[in-house]
Amino acid sequence: MSEAAPDQEGRFALDRRTVLVWAGALAAAFGTAQHFGMDLSLSSPLKADGYGRDPNMLASSVPWPRLLSAEQRQAVRLIADFILPREGEAPSAGEVGVHELVDEWVSAPYPEQQGDNALILDGLARMDIWSQRRGDAKDFASADAGVQAAVLAMVADPAGTLPTAPFWKRLRRLVIGAYYTTEAGFADIGYIGNQPLKAFPAPTPEVLAAMERAYARLGLIDRTQSAG
Amino acid sequence: MAAEPFDVLIVGSGAGGGMAAYELTRRGLKVLMLEAGRNYDPVTETPMFNLPSEAPLRGEPTPDKPFGFYDATIGGGWDVPDEPYTVAEGSEFKWWRPRMLGGRTNHWGRIALRFGPYDFKPYSRDGLGFDWPVGYDDIAPWYDKVEKLIGVSGGPPQGLENIPDSPVDCLQPAPPPKTYELLVTRAFASMGIPSAPTHAAILTQPLGDRAACFYATSCIRGCAIKANFQSTTVLIPPALATGNLSVRTDALVYQVDLDKAGKASGVSFVDRRTGAHHSVRARIVVLSAGAGETARILLNSKSTLFPDGIGNGDGLVGRYLMDTVGTKVTARIPALEDMPVTNDDGMSVMHSYIPWWGHGMQARKELDFPRGYHVEMQGGRIMPSFSMVDWIDDGQGLRGPELRAMMRRRFGSTLRMSSRGEMIPNDDSYCDLDPKVKDKWGIPVLRFHWKWGETEIRQAAHAAKMFEDVIGRMGGTIVPPFERDGAKAISKGGEIIHEVGTARMGDAERNSVVDRLGRSWAVRNLFVADGAVMVSSPDKNPTLSILALSWRTATHLGDLAQRGEL
Numbered sequence: 001m002s003e004a005a006p007d008q009e010g011r012f013a014l015d016r017r018t019v020l021v022w023a024g025a026l027a028a029a030f031g032t033a034q035h036f037g038m039d040l041s042l043s044s045p046l047k048a049d050g051y052g053r054d055p056n057m058l059a060s061s062v063p064w065p066r067l068l069s070a071e072q073r074q075a076v077r078l079i080a081d082f083i084l085p086r087e088g089e090a091p092s093a094g095e096v097g098v099h100e101l102v103d104e105w106v107s108a109p110y111p112e113q114q115g116d117n118a119l120i121l122d123g124l125a126r127m128d129i130w131s132q133r134r135g136d137a138k139d140f141a142s143a144d145a146g147v148q149a150a151v152l153a154m155v156a157d158p159a160g161t162l163p164t165a166p167f168w169k170r171l172r173r174l175v176i177g178a179y180y181t182t183e184a185g186f187a188d189i190g191y192i193g194n195q196p197l198k199a200f201p202a203p204t205p206e207v208l209a210a211m212e213r214a215y216a217r218l219g220l221i222d223r224t225q226s227a228g
Numbered sequence: 229m230a231a232e233p234f235d236v237l238i239v240g241s242g243a244g245g246g247m248a249a250y251e252l253t254r255r256g257l258k259v260l261m262l263e264a265g266r267n268y269d270p271v272t273e274t275p276m277f278n279l280p281s282e283a284p285l286r287g288e289p290t291p292d293k294p295f296g297f298y299d300a301t302i303g304g305g306w307d308v309p310d311e312p313y314t315v316a317e318g319s320e321f322k323w324w325r326p327r328m329l330g331g332r333t334n335h336w337g338r339i340a341l342r343f344g345p346y347d348f349k350p351y352s353r354d355g356l357g358f359d360w361p362v363g364y365d366d367i368a369p370w371y372d373k374v375e376k377l378i379g380v381s382g383g384p385p386q387g388l389e390n391i392p393d394s395p396v397d398c399l400q401p402a403p404p405p406k407t408y409e410l411l412v413t414r415a416f417a418s419m420g421i422p423s424a425p426t427h428a429a430i431l432t433q434p435l436g437d438r439a440a441c442f443y444a445t446s447c448i449r450g451c452a453i454k455a456n457f458q459s460t461t462v463l464i465p466p467a468l469a470t471g472n473l474s475v476r477t478d479a480l481v482y483q484v485d486l487d488k489a490g491k492a493s494g495v496s497f498v499d500r501r502t503g504a505h506h507s508v509r510a511r512i513v514v515l516s517a518g519a520g521e522t523a524r525i526l527l528n529s530k531s532t533l534f535p536d537g538i539g540n541g542d543g544l545v546g547r548y549l550m551d552t553v554g555t556k557v558t559a560r561i562p563a564l565e566d567m568p569v570t571n572d573d574g575m576s577v578m579h580s581y582i583p584w585w586g587h588g589m590q591a592r593k594e595l596d597f598p599r600g601y602h603v604e605m606q607g608g609r610i611m612p613s614f615s616m617v618d619w620i621d622d623g624q625g626l627r628g629p630e631l632r633a634m635m636r637r638r639f640g641s642t643l644r645m646s647s648r649g650e651m652i653p654n655d656d657s658y659c660d661l662d663p664k665v666k667d668k669w670g671i672p673v674l675r676f677h678w679k680w681g682e683t684e685i686r687q688a689a690h691a692a693k694m695f696e697d698v699i700g701r702m703g704g705t706i707v708p709p710f711e712r713d714g715a716k717a718i719s720k721g722g723e724i725i726h727e728v729g730t731a732r733m734g735d736a737e738r739n740s741v742v743d744r745l746g747r748s749w750a751v752r753n754l755f756v757a758d759g760a761v762m763v764s765s766p767d768k769n770p771t772l773s774i775l776a777l778s779w780r781t782a783t784h785l786g787d788l789a790q791r792g793e794l
Contacts, residue, residue, distance in 0.1 A: 051290075051297075053292055055284075057275040061284075082628075083628070083631065084627070110290045110291055112290075168625075176635075177618075180617055182280075182281045188632065188635075188636070192570075193444060193609065195444055195573075196443070199403075199443075200403040200574050201571075207410075214411060215414055220415055223420040
């Protein structure tokens, strides 16, 4: 089978060499074009309970067991750090434990999370397969850095025509959401609330000046005095 | 617990029940309050300042907690285990029910607007819907009392049409606007549309033993410092302090019991923990279970005298069910990216809003819908959540430094606007008893029937068009999904959680379930003190009016009881 075998819709003519190489490898691994419809059947039904309608909100706990293997958790950590690596004072996504949240998320017994479980475990399995085909590693997490980089570049391709595109979109959303809902994320993004104040401050002259510039640029003239 | 029979038995502990208990216990009447949910204490149970990272799934919504982990809704949500309701074929309706002391006052939005003079006489103005048997001037003194008691901020007066100002001694000052509100209100002002300070049941100054708001940690969680209004912090504690109030929780009332003369003798309830059925006696019964549950109790109170339920001889119980018309839009506003970093938490409700501006246009027949809406907003540099990330992210799949730069630049530049509009009651929107389905304890459940009228759908389309216009003026872009088609943009019935009007008040038994003071026509020692009595559902959020009407009803009831006339 040629490296550039098209999929059912015949839209496999991506211009990125890496993608072609790895799509070919995947096709070879599974023999025919049906690989894009494959069901890896990796996610087991979740029978755990949720936190219920009356959880302790002051000292909460997560009642369901976590399902990701150490290798899968490590894979998610690598992916998280790929999406949000450390930058100056801002820690990487892995450093703030985003992969732990992803594990908690895909293990949760709620419909949305169970849907994500199927999508994410499927995507991680495909990344393992691609890593195996590229090198001798048994999975993505233990592949060498070059293989990991190649697989990540393929999966994260914004053109997004690979079968992993929904997986990537979803996992990326979880990683970003999980990161910016931590205190490190707050600091990075400039959220300075959740602090008790004696009074709510009036807009500062600096804010008012910036606002006046915006009004002028947008042509926003106050017409409340002239219209009824 | 005082011995039976109690003077007054109140079903429900939210705005209606809490207010009635406050008034009646102060008068020395012995009151038993029955609440279907568990006991709840905001002072010890509110997750003040808790972070998303301390909650399961970062506090994101789940079926167990549809408004997020920290929402002060316990035991329920869009469904309550063991207590189903049904929706008739072809209808869509959602019913939000907690099972906790204080009911929905624990998590509500705290927007506390008075209904205006037009809102009580809508039929007289445009020939649609129905007039109330009372007018604004009848209720205004009760609004005054409620605002002073519970603490409402939002002064000073604005002088806007049909948006009543309060006497100067009623409202606490409004806080200054949040940064993003300056731009939104200016964009509306550029169309000649004024904004106003939100009237919010949130203190900006201390009141009694209650602290002023410290502008952090969302009101939807409840408030341990009692800076906002909850029945559990403002009404029930003083009622308990009189020594005249007994509270029984986990008591799901399903029936008003009658004596041989057809007077109410008490109620029957199920203890939700044990499943045991109980009856309790009182001289007077007040239903404040919420419009849905109050209707269900009346409909389930069947006897030879009332084979179709109390007050339902003309089929009026459950009728004229209304909710608020809701639409929403989310937008990114690049102009806000340039603003200095500010703490935009403030009150968790917006400090400024856009009252309905179109009375003049409607009078001149320039609009194709008869009733108005107001615009609420949320935005700025608020505590990040997954949905906020969705609003900021642009689908380009950025990562690394480019992703961080985009997040930093756009944080604070997203906002959501929502319309909240009046619904005209119609014959297709009501609730009755499901002929087959019963709850865990064998009690017939409510079945909802729902259809928005064309007027509501046209109003929703107008709001969508306005939002596009305003966002355009701000140079912003709409974040999908967004609907222009009013039929698609409009909220589902019940979704705004303002269901009212199932046992409406009136001046004659043939067209109403209770009289103008909330007293049942059919059973004269039975009163309704909740949103069920409402005759119309204006754009103004209903809680303040439920409080005012309940206080008025309780006062009347207390007068009658103390004169020996009940």
